[in-house]
Amino acid sequence: MKRALSVLALLVAASARAEDDPVKFVQFVEEHAATCVQRNGTQIQVRSTHPTRKIKVWFDRYHMGVGTGDRSRSxxxxxxxxEPLGCSRSDSGKQEWRIVRATFVE
Incomplete structure (x- = not known):
């Protein structure tokens, strides 16, 4: 019985940690903005899906699969x-943003 309670406590703690992971509440959105559509792309935007907490998030930009060294924060x-990050395509190729880190703002 004691072992079952220990396992249950670990599962509850793991579930609570997963719910407290701010990255899980960051959502990328695509919008058909005119300047991006001209490049055969979409505007990449980001938003929070958390119902009550503000999230600070850092992104790295990649162009054609290679990191550019550009880091942004929202x-x-x-x-x-x-919030818009930029177009999914530049004049020369595909670009994307990847989450580096996210924290809840207290």
Whole structure:
């Protein structure tokens, strides 16, 4: 019985940690903005899906699969409109943003 309670406590703790992972609440959104559509792409935006907590998130930009060294940061408020990061394509190729780190703002 004691072992079963220990396992249950570990499962509950792991579940709580997963729910407290701010990365799980960062969502990328694509919008058909005119300047991006001209490049056969979409505008990449980011928003928070957390119902109550603000999230600070850092992104690295990649162009054609190679890191550019550009790092951006956003503070995403719950219920706010998505923030634009840039176009999914530049004049010369595909680009993307990857999450480096995210934390809840207290």
């Amino acid at each position: 503070e995403l408020a719950p219920g706010a409109e998505p």
